[in-house]
Amino acid sequence: MARDPVCRMTVEPAKAAAQSTYKGQTYYFCAVGCKQAFDREPEKYLGDATRATGR
Known part of the structure; x- marks a missing residue:
């Protein structure tokens, strides 16, 4: 499973x-x-890329 970063x-x-x-x-x-x-603003949602992808 992954997590929607938004x-x-x-x-x-x-x-x-x-x-x-x-x-x-x-x-x-x-x-x-x-x-x-x-x-539109990927960096706004990627405070922690590991958290955002669920990996």
């Missing part, structure tokens, strides 16, 4: 509504809106 919801990567790659790391999202917010 809303912090647990997301199963195979069923994620969307995904983005940033600095070589893939992030999974519960909804397209979360992906769009992340894509």
